[in-house]
Amino acid sequence: QLQLQESGPGLVKPSETLSLICTVSGGSISNSSYYWGWVRQRPGKGLEWIGSIYYTGTISYTPSLQSRVTISIDRSKNQFSLNLRSVTAADTAVYYCARRDGTKYNWFDPWGQGTLVTVSS
Amino acid sequence: DIQMTQSPSSLSASVGDRLTITCRASQSISTYLHWYQQRPGKAPRLLIHTASSLQSGVPSRFSGSGSGAEFILAISSLQPEDVATYYCQQTYNTPFTFGPGTKVHIK
Numbered sequence: 144q145l146q147l148q149e150s151g152p153g154l155v156k157p158s159e160t161l162s163l164i165c166t167v168s169g170g171s172i173s174n175s176s177y178y179w180g181w182v183r184q185r186p187g188k189g190l191e192w193i194g195s196i197y198y199t200g201t202i203s204y205t206p207s208l209q210s211r212v213t214i215s216i217d218r219s220k221n222q223f224s225l226n227l228r229s230v231t232a233a234d235t236a237v238y239y240c241a242r243r244d245g246t247k248y249n250w251f252d253p254w255g256q257g258t259l260v261t262v263s264s
Numbered sequence: 265d266i267q268m269t270q271s272p273s274s275l276s277a278s279v280g281d282r283l284t285i286t287c288r289a290s291q292s293i294s295t296y297l298h299w300y301q302q303r304p305g306k307a308p309r310l311l312i313h314t315a316s317s318l319q320s321g322v323p324s325r326f327s328g329s330g331s332g333a334e335f336i337l338a339i340s341s342l343q344p345e346d347v348a349t350y351y352c353q354q355t356y357n358t359p360f361t362f363g364p365g366t367k368v369h370i371k
Contacts, residue, residue: 182308190300190308190351190362205359206265239307249355250298252310252319 145170147240147255155234155262161227165240165255172221173198178243179223180251181214183236191236195243196223230262266290266354270363278371281342285366287335287352296356299328299337302365303348311350312337344370 151163165179172179180195194204196214204212213226227234237259241251267290277283287297295315300308310319312328315335325340339346347370352363 189364190353192360192362203358207359244313248296248298248314249360250310250313251300251308251353252313254307254309257307 145242145253147242147253149238149240149255149258151258151260153259153261155230155260156264157231157262158229161225161230161234161238161260161262163225163238163240163258163260165223165225167221167223167242172216172223173218175245177245178249179216180241180243181225182239182241182251182254184239184257185233185236193225193227193238197245232262234260235262236260265359266293266357266361268352268354268361268363270350270352270366272366273364274367274369276369276371277342279342279344283339283342283368285337285350285352285368287330287337287363289333289335289354289356292332293354293356295331296354297328297330297335298353298355299326300351300353300362301346301348302351303345308351339368342368342370 146168148166155161178195181193194214196202211228216223237257239257241254244250269288271286297315299312302308316328327338349365349367
């Protein structure tokens with residue numbers, strides 16, 4: 144059974160870079176049928192798609208974060224990562240990684256358990 | 265960006281009741297519409313993909329319908345474990361966008 148697990152610091156200072164890793168187990172990140180993505184949820188708010196990456200390195204980002212975000216993939220470690228630069232308190236959120244269907248319709252399943260990142264000095 | 269709306273924003277129903285949640289897109293999205301359940305303190309879970317396909321392992325009391333710009337999630341007989349917030353998501357265009365959620369309570 145495929146599982147995803149987010150890891151990284153729970154506290155980041157304003158203006159610094161938020162860095163998270165998603166480790167995939169029970170399946171290969173190089174499976175050509177899937178993309179891999181990040182979604183965040185600000186406290187008490189809804190879900191916001193951040194971006195997705197394919198094992199070949201093809202990437203898409205949400206426009207509102209595109210200038211600050213980088214998603215990368217490490218096939219040797221079966222991991223993909225999120226870097227968000229110049230963070231502010233508005234970036235405080237639970238960050239989820241998820242597998243995205245890569246055939247046509249792009250639904251997200253399964254999801255990691257999520258990790259809370261707080262931006263504060 | 266495609267805007268997603270949901271109604272109602274919250275609802276309260278009794279165990280065994282049938283309930284429906286409506287999701288509307290700001291433009292036609294064919295059946296590029298998926299439903300997720302998020303129980304309190306948990307990650308979202310896929311319930312329905314492509315508007316009406318029940319994800320494996322999801323109870324058959326959940327169903328989805330619709331195409332174009334209007335979609336419905338139905339729960340045929342509400343159970344205590346269905347207390348959650350339900351989100352629709354469009355994947356017709358990037359950026360993929362979610363509805364604001366519908367919070368379901370038990371009376």
